[in-house]
Amino acid sequence: MQVILTKDVDTLGSNGDIIEVSDGYYRNYLGPRNMAVIATKGSLADLQRRIDRIRAKAEKKHQEDLAKAEKVNALQLITLEANAGDTGKLYGTITTKELTKVLQEKTGYEIERRNVNVDHPINKVGEYTVYVKFSAKVSAQVKLAVKAIKAKHEEFVLEDAFAGEEN
CATH class of the missing domain: 3.40.5.10 (Ribosomal protein L9, N-terminal domain)
Incomplete structure (x- = not known):
């Protein structure tokens, strides 16, 4: 049958x-x-x-996925600033949720968090490659530059520590 x-x-x-x-x-x-x-x-x-x-x-x-991938590939470089110590290590990790938010702002397209991938955790200052998979056949990649901004509370902590040692 x-x-x-x-x-x-x-x-x-x-x-x-x-x-x-x-x-x-x-x-x-x-x-x-x-x-x-x-x-x-x-x-x-x-x-x-x-x-x-x-x-x-x-x-x-x-066709929609191709248009999204083209827009992401056109970005070439995204720069993010994050709090980091003197050694370049970030105080937190940049997550795929944050990357998704930035990509959505830059492209104007809805991108799902599970489709954004990086090779290793983004927890240091430097350059990374971010991969965005739209379907089995369509994907894109964009470079991510992470720059350090010095945390403001560090300066106050150091000043407070030396304030009591006036002789």
Whole structure:
């Protein structure tokens, strides 16, 4: 019996595949779980319409992703300032949440935090490469320069420590 899978089945195939299965396997397993429908003339036509819609939607998303990637690649360099000590070590780590916020401000596009990636933690002053993955086929990268700003509270702490030692 030929059936059209309506869901991904590990042992058989993926959604939309037309496969040959035994009558009992369809009747007892695939059919009751809505994992497949019998391949009739009507269901094959419906499958083709569904595939066409999926392809059109995927192409539109691909074009949007390409536009986003082009905009991110055009940035080339993003500069962030963060509090750092004398050795260049930051007082905190620059997170993907902060990077996402900066990228959204610069590009104007909605970028999800889970799509932003760096090779290693950004916890020192220097240059880093930030990777943004929009889909399996489309990604972009931008350079990030982290510069230090001296924390204001350090100066006050040093002054207070020496203030009591006047002799």
